[in-house]
Amino acid sequence: MKVAKFGGSSVANAEQLQKVASIIQDDKDRKVIVVSAPGKRFSDDIKVTDMLIELGEAFFNKQPYDQKLQAVLERFQSITNELNLSDQIIKEIKDGVEGVLHSEDSDALKMDALKATGEDSLAKVLSAYLQSLGIEATYLNPQQAGIFVSDHPGGAQVLEESYDHLYQLRGRTEIVVIPGFFGYSKAGKLITFSRGGSDITGSIVAAGVKADLYENFTDVDSVYCVNPTIVDNPKQITSLTYKEMRELSYAGFSVFHDEALIPAFKADIPVCIKNTNNPKAMGTIIVSKKEPQPNPVVGIASDTGFISIYVSKYLMNRELGFGRKLLTILEDEDISFEHTPSGIDDISVIIRESNMTPEKEERVITRIKRELDPDTVSVERDLALIMVVGEGMDSTVGLADKATHAFHQADVNIEMMNQGSSEVSMMFGIKADKVNDSVRALYRMFFE
Ligand SMILES: Nc1ncnc2c1ncn2[C@@H]1O[C@H](COP(=O)(O)OP(=O)(O)O)[C@@H](O)[C@H]1O
Numbered sequence: 001m002k003v004a005k006f007g008g009s010s011v012a013n014a015e016q017l018q019k020v021a022s023i024i025q026d027d028k029d030r031k032v033i034v035v036s037a038p039g040k041r042f043s044d045d046i047k048v049t050d051m052l053i054e055l056g057e058a059f060f061n062k063q064p065y066d067q068k069l070q071a072v073l074e075r076f077q078s079i080t081n082e083l084n085l086s087d088q089i090i091k092e093i094k095d096g097v098e099g100v101l102h103s104e105d106s107d108a109l110k111m112d113a114l115k116a117t118g119e120d121s122l123a124k125v126l127s128a129y130l131q132s133l134g135i136e137a138t139y140l141n142p143q144q145a146g147i148f149v150s151d152h153p154g155g156a157q158v159l160e161e162s163y164d165h166l167y168q169l170r171g172r173t174e175i176v177v178i179p180g181f182f183g184y185s186k187a188g189k190l191i192t193f194s195r196g197g198s199d200i201t202g203s204i205v206a207a208g209v210k211a212d213l214y215e216n217f218t219d220v221d222s223v224y225c226v227n228p229t230i231v232d233n234p235k236q237i238t239s240l241t242y243k244e245m246r247e248l249s250y251a252g253f254s255v256f257h258d259e260a261l262i263p264a265f266k267a268d269i270p271v272c273i274k275n276t277n278n279p280k281a282m283g284t285i286i287v288s289k290k291e292p293q294p295n296p297v298v299g300i301a302s303d304t305g306f307i308s309i310y311v312s313k314y315l316m317n318r319e320l321g322f323g324r325k326l327l328t329i330l331e332d333e334d335i336s337f338e339h340t341p342s343g344i345d346d347i348s349v350i351i352r353e354s355n356m357t358p359e360k361e362e363r364v365i366t367r368i369k370r371e372l373d374p375d376t377v378s379v380e381r382d383l384a385l386i387m388v389v390g391e392g393m394d395s396t397v398g399l400a401d402k403a404t405h406a407f408h409q410a411d412v413n414i415e416m417m418n419q420g421s422s423e424v425s426m427m428f429g430i431k432a433d434k435v436n437d438s439v440r441a442l443y444r445m446f447f448e
């Protein structure tokens with residue numbers, strides 16, 4: 001049995017859905033299908049999820065939202081028209097959105113329910129389309145499938161019991177279409193995963209049904225060793241380990257959500273990234289172990305939007321509990337940290353800028369000054385992280401030398417370097433405006 005997830009680009013319009021249907025028909029093992037909401041049809045287009053978020057924001061700000069709702073309905077209407085399906089779903093979306101907006105739920109729950117409308121409606125459209133082609137298919141809501149999650153709107157975590165519920169799907173004879181991106185709390189509230197979270201649903205479902213393969217259909221032939229929007233025609237990666245993919249997706253390989261690997265990894269289910277627009281291409285397979293490769297580096301990922309809080313204090317290394325106290329201040333503000341590179345008398349805490357507000361920052365800095373009595377505390381902004389990743393790196397001499405040489409060639413100052421003890425990756429912190437030049441220089445160094 002295979003679980004196939006189709007991302008936003010694969011379900012963006014009727015033509016894409018026709019490709020999806022023929023992919024499903026091509027392999028009788030594709031029994032469980034997970035879908036995203038319609039994504040971009042062209043580069044300046046707006047994803048349905050973003051349209052729904054805008055609609056919610058307009059409502060919360062007491063602004064008119066009718067046109068925004070109309071635009072969502074039109075996206076679905078054009079799909080149902082072209083696929084000759086009933087437009088009953090259009091009425092359901094309209095009533096559903098109004099029902100959510102005027103419910104008694106908190107704004108956070110309303111927003112999650114709105115966001116999920118894209119996936120939920122598309123799953124209904126796809127199952128109706130498959131039925132119209134004479135294929136036995138049913139839509140299955142995540143609550144009926146038993147996908148239970150923690151009560152964190154916009155950041156759900158799956159509850160263990162979901163896997164046993166999902167195992168029951170193995171008894172189904174027809175094709176089951178499940179909307180991605182959300183589950184239900186034990187209190188019965190709809191809660192979404194973080195953005196891009198349909199990949200997570202696919203992985204949870206694959207682990208639950210103990211699938212032989214989790215296929216993740218997107219709009220590229222494979223995972224490339226660098227982001228193809230930064231380097232033209234980069235080399236394709238045929239196989240990756242879970243560990244490598246986890247590091248690469250954490251650091252910016254947006255083709256696969258970094259949280260999505262965990263369920264598949266724990267259940268040891270191979271993941272294959274494939275192209276809906278070219279399903280014959282081999283794709284990239286992600287497994288627990290792979291043959292040693294001639295090149296110890298498999299990929300170079302980059303991400304922007306980081307800040308660093310730098311704290312220095314003479315004899316910091318002797319002060320018991322200094323690091324704990326510093327991190328507690330962040331924890332009290334509900335801020336998670338990414339990395340903590342340190343020296344004997346100083347420490348930096350790297351944070352995603354999206355986790356920080358000006359108010360939080362002011363409180364954090366005030367408390368650091370008051371409670372830790374540092375010599376210096378400063379905040380550095382507009383940082384990017386670059387990760388050079390590969391399982392073979394631990395046994396290869398001279399890779400850090402090659403990497404720093406590439407930064408030198410690109411005339412980029414390295415603000416921070418970090419190599420984890422696992423040696424699966426090297427991480428560099430640089431100014432964000434230099435990130436693409438750096439990635440290109442590293443690509444030339446390691447792959448050309
Ligand atoms: N290293 C990489 N390899 C392949 N694609 C990448 C990589 N890094 C970033 N991407 C981007 O990821 C995109 C696919 O992810 P996404 O837009 O989330 O797809 P979907 O709509 O299928 O969910 C590609 O179009 C590509 O621009």
Ligand SMILES: N[C@@H](CC(=O)OP(=O)(O)O)C(=O)O
Nearest residue numbers: 007008036049195196197198
């Ligand atoms: N539609 C949701 C979830 C998702 O996974 O989308 P996509 O497959 O387009 O990355 C989002 O945009 O966040």
